[in-house]
Amino acid sequence: xxxxxxxxxxxxxxxxxxxxxxxxxxxxxxxxxxxxxxxxxxxxxxxxxxxxxxxxxxxxxxxxxxxxxxxxxxxxxxxxxxxxxxxxxxxxxxxxxxxxxxxxxxxxxxxxxxxxxxxxxxxxxxxxxxxxxxxxxxxxxxxxxxxxxxxxxxxxxxxxxxxxxxxxxxxxxxxxxxxxxxxxxxxxxxxxxxxxxxxxxxxxxxxxxxxxxxxxxxxxxxxxxxxxxxxxxxxxxxxxxxxxxxxxxxxxxxxxxxxxxxxxxxxxxxxxxxxxxxxxxxxxxxxxxxxxxxxxxxxxxxxxxxx
Amino acid sequence: xxxxxxxxxxxxxxxxxxxxxxxxxxxxxxxxxxxxxxxxxxxxxxxxxxxxxxxxxxxxxxxxxxxxxxxxxxxxxxxxxxxxxxxxxxxxxxxxxxxxxxxxxxxxxxxxxxxxxxxxxxxxxxxxxxxxxxxxxxxxxxxxxxxxxxxxxxxxxxxxxxxxxxxxxxxxxxxxxxxxxxxxxxxxxxxxxxxxxxxxxxxxxxxxxxxxxxxxxxxxxxxxxxxxxxxxxxxxxxxxxxxxxxxxxxxxxxxxxxxxxxxxxxxxxxxxxxxxxxxxxxxxxxxxxxxxxxxxxxxxxxxxxxx
Numbered sequence: 001x002x003x004x005x006x007x008x009x010x011x012x013x014x015x016x017x018x019x020x021x022x023x024x025x026x027x028x029x030x031x032x033x034x035x036x037x038x039x040x041x042x043x044x045x046x047x048x049x050x051x052x053x054x055x056x057x058x059x060x061x062x063x064x065x066x067x068x069x070x071x072x073x074x075x076x077x078x079x080x081x082x083x084x085x086x087x088x089x090x091x092x093x094x095x096x097x098x099x100x101x102x103x104x105x106x107x108x109x110x111x112x113x114x115x116x117x118x119x120x121x122x123x124x125x126x127x128x129x130x131x132x133x134x135x136x137x138x139x140x141x142x143x144x145x146x147x148x149x150x151x152x153x154x155x156x157x158x159x160x161x162x163x164x165x166x167x168x169x170x171x172x173x174x175x176x177x178x179x180x181x182x183x184x185x186x187x188x189x190x191x192x193x194x195x196x197x198x199x200x201x202x203x204x205x206x207x208x209x210x211x212x213x214x215x216x217x218x219x220x221x222x223x224x225x226x227x228x229x230x231x232x233x234x235x236x237x238x239x240x241x242x243x244x245x246x247x248x249x250x251x252x253x254x255x256x257x258x259x260x261x262x263x264x265x266x267x268x269x270x271x272x273x274x275x276x277x278x279x280x281x282x283x284x285x286x287x288x289x290x291x292x293x294x295x296x297x298x299x300x301x302x303x304x305x306x307x
Numbered sequence: 308x309x310x311x312x313x314x315x316x317x318x319x320x321x322x323x324x325x326x327x328x329x330x331x332x333x334x335x336x337x338x339x340x341x342x343x344x345x346x347x348x349x350x351x352x353x354x355x356x357x358x359x360x361x362x363x364x365x366x367x368x369x370x371x372x373x374x375x376x377x378x379x380x381x382x383x384x385x386x387x388x389x390x391x392x393x394x395x396x397x398x399x400x401x402x403x404x405x406x407x408x409x410x411x412x413x414x415x416x417x418x419x420x421x422x423x424x425x426x427x428x429x430x431x432x433x434x435x436x437x438x439x440x441x442x443x444x445x446x447x448x449x450x451x452x453x454x455x456x457x458x459x460x461x462x463x464x465x466x467x468x469x470x471x472x473x474x475x476x477x478x479x480x481x482x483x484x485x486x487x488x489x490x491x492x493x494x495x496x497x498x499x500x501x502x503x504x505x506x507x508x509x510x511x512x513x514x515x516x517x518x519x520x521x522x523x524x525x526x527x528x529x530x531x532x533x534x535x536x537x538x539x540x541x542x543x544x545x546x547x548x549x550x551x552x553x554x555x556x557x558x559x560x561x562x563x564x565x566x567x568x569x570x571x572x573x574x575x576x577x578x579x580x581x582x583x584x585x586x587x588x589x590x591x592x593x594x595x596x597x598x599x600x601x602x603x604x605x606x607x608x609x610x611x612x613x614x
Contacts, residue, residue: 076577125524129591145523145524147524174523183515183516184516184520184521184524185524187509187510187513187516187521187529188510188520188521188524188525188528188529189528189529190528191506191509192506192528192529192531192532193528194565194568194572195502195506195565196528197568197583197584197587198561198564198565198568199498199499199502199561200587200590200591201564201583201586201587202494202498202557202560202561202564203494203495203590204586204587204590205560205564206494206557206560208487208490209490209491209494211590211593213491214491214494214495214590215590215593215594215597216452216481216597217432217452217454217491217492217495218495218594221495221496221497221499221500221503221535222494222495222496222499223594224499224531224532224534224535225499225531226587226590226591226594227531227591228528228531229584229587229588229590229591230587230588230591230592231584231588233580233581233584233585233588234581236580236584237577237580237581237584238577240572240580241572241575241577241580244572244573244575247572248569248572248573250509250513251565251569253509253512253513254505254506254509255562255565257505257508257509257512258501258502258505258558258562261501261504261505262555262558265501265547265548265551265554265555266551266555268548268551270383270544270545270548273540273543273544273547273548274540274541274544276504276508277504277536277538277540277543277544278540279508279511280504280507280508280511280533280536280537281536281537281538281540283507283510283511283518283521283522283533283536284436284507284533284534284536284537285537286518286522287522287525287530287533290522290523
């Protein structure tokens with residue numbers, strides 16, 4: 001493929017930024033990619049593993065002359081970072097981000113950007129429970145969704161070019177309004193993460209069941225929760241604090257529904273339980289048909305299905 | 308390996324029974340394996356795919372002469388099935404089960420078994436979200452735990468022989484007391500399943516977010532929940548109804564903890580959230596170290612990690 005941006009700056013060098021670099025490098029989508037992380041240890045690691053063409057110790061050096069600046073820092077510090085880089089931004093450059101919350105990012109980043117710089121917020125729906133500069137891989141975005149959330153007056157050409165980059169990295173791109181994005185993600189990602197964190201914490205607290213038992217006998221259910229609950233603590237703290245209302249709304253509905261199911265268990269209402277579980281099973285089938293997960297029978301453990 | 312039981316009868320032909328058959332067949336662990344399922348359609352499918360050496364239309368024919376009878380039916384009907392097969396059980400035979408709850412099974416099955424028949428309840432901590440006679444595969448139990456829950460006066464020789472069978476099928480075997488088993492499983496499996504079912508149901512209910520959006524954008528968190536929530540509705544109804552007290556206790560603690568985290572979000576207490584998430588992350592690390600899951604960075608999607 002051909003170069004989409006001559007100069008790209010990655011600010012923050014975790015899972016998403018490192019995956020973007022390897023994907024852009026593999027397909028020659030960017031001329032030069034600079035990188036910056038606030039931690040010197042992270043920058044050292046990046047240099048050691050060849051992450052980015054050039055790692056800068058000064059954030060302004062990384063941004064200077066960039067056609068595309070990608071903010072890959074936790075949502076809670078996006079505003080501060082935007083304020084820092086504003087003086088070095090090239091006129092005509094595009095600034096985007098990869099934060100899991102969009103309204104809060106738009107409100108904290110937008111006001112700092114100078115006129116003539118295009119702001120096109122985004123959110124790749126891709127991740128693993130790993131974080132840091134070593135966790136990235138070029139295939140992370142393949143067949144995953146990337147949501148672009150253009151703001152008022154987003155330049156159509158800048159949006160189209162950014163879309164082209166994400167598509168070239170393997171993603172399917174959709175556009176969505178910021179508040180709707182935050183509600184959809186509260187349902188599909190933020191509330192499930194908080195629930196998983198909670199359940200794993202409860203298991204750890206329980207005195208009559210030892211940690212070693214929980215760990216040894218983590219059958220399918222709990223094992224999947226621990227994977228979710230192993231995600232980056234700083235990132236998730238910021239997600240919950242900056243998508244507060246939508247997350248609390250969904251958690252409220254969740255608790256209401258959970259109480260109804262708890263009562264069905266207490267009262268021995270097997271029909272209610274069976275109907276509910278039958279309905280949720282159908283949703284899973286739709287997700288597999290939509291290609292968002294595999295139907296592998298062994299959870300990727302490598303056991304083959306009988307031929 | 309050599310034959311451990313000359314004649315094995317599998318009652319109920321779902322995921323566990325079919326996986327047991329393929330595992331026993333592969334390694335020659337049983338002389339003849341008979342099978343019975345209450346549904347004629349299931350028996351037809353079993354015959355069609357070569358599941359079991361002989362499928363019987365009469366449950367008594369399947370059990371007659373068997374050295375080992377494995378009850379692989381939902382927990383709620385174990386007692387009825389035990390009552391049915393009791394007259395055909397061979398003196399000296401062992402009866403076991405694979406139910407996810409142990410106290411209720413012991414209380415419903417035990418009283419029906421004639422003297423001279425050994426009862427050794429069990430529970431393989433292995434499964435997928437698939438069910439039915441076509442869902443089994445020989446590797447299901449490899450490196451998974453199988454919990455044996457011997458009852459008072461369980462014959463030591465019968466327990467050792469059943470242990471040998473499970474170990475030969477690849478499982479690690481532990482012994483546990485029934486009530487403790489039910490509490491441990493409430494934490495590691497039953498409560499997480501109910502929570503996943505609930506969250507998937509909430510997503511389906513929400514009017515402002517369409518089903519198609521939920522399905523398209525099911526990022527990692529929600530996708531794992533739908534996998535859990537796709538498990539067999541009848542099996543899970545019976546699990547919750549027959550492990551009622553332990554499940555409700557754990558759900559009560561879960562709700563309490565969830566409310567504390569919700570308040571931290573509402574009040575903007577980022578430190579509490581960050582500390583909590585850091586603690587749960589450590590638990591995940593322990594599970595990987597204990598070998599109960601892989602550390603694959605791409606959730607088994609097949610994407611390779613950068614070399």
